[in-house]
Amino acid sequence: MDSCDKEVYKLFFGTLANQSRLKILNILRSGQKNVKEICRETEFEQSMVSHNLKMLEYHGMVFVEKKGKFRYYDLNKKTIKPLLELIDAHMREYCCKIARGER
Amino acid sequence: MDSCDKEVYKLFFGTLANQSRLKILNILRSGQKNVKEICRETEFEQSMVSHNLKMLEYHGMVFVEKKGKFRYYDLNKKTIKPLLELIDAHMREYCCKIARGER
DNA sequence: TAATCATATGAAAAAAAAGTCATATATTTA
DNA sequence: TAAATATATGACTTTTTTTTCATATGATTA
DSSP states (O other): OOHHHHHHHHHHHHHHSOHHHHHHHHHHTTSOEEHHHHHHHHTOOHHHHHHHHHHHHHTTSEEEEEETTEEEEEEOTTTHHHHHHHHHHHHHHHOHHHHTTOO | OOHHHHHHHHHHHHHHSOHHHHHHHHHHTTSOEEHHHHHHHHTOOHHHHHHHHHHHHHTTSEEEEEETTEEEEEEOTTTHHHHHHHHHHHHHHHOHHHHTTOO
């Protein structure tokens, strides 16, 4: 990991370090959705969803597919799903106190 | 992943979404180090290193061991190392444009 | 036990990221 | 082709995070 990599890592993790984007990713776990559907399910405002989807797409965490006037976003199941699972394992073991809000 | 989890995920990723902390983690890959050594190798100011180490420790990414007046910090090789490797794989495949600075 | 060394902490300043709002663009339908 | 619908974008404001600075704490040594 050289200093260039660290910048990339930072951007990558930064993309995941946000509850709105995590909520979007989570919703996409159940299949691809268009922007409107994501707005409805998250109860987020549309432009915010678009901003966040752009960031997720840029980092390869979701893919887009144009269908007429809609844009369907799909989770990258190959890497993002296992990644979330690995982190689940880490957190089960080391972050109980965080989950409980301890300091 | 419920809304409580998302908060924890956010904190977890937030801890990794920072070049200073990534640099510290990277340096710890070659074995445990005390704060002074980390300062020297990173060229970061001491209090900043301490703040960042605290955050890393709180999230189970490093462990501390007191030895006299020194405190040795050690990387969590069980989860953080494989995590970084998984992300390497993701980035090799999807984030080339990021590494190249494209937009 | 005073001086020194190693590290931690809190508050405040600086920097970065997130969210909002107005509006632009693109596609479709009437 | 005008209106409507879906989504994206840019500039700005707000919020959050990071860094810095001064200082506190704790262990060691002279």
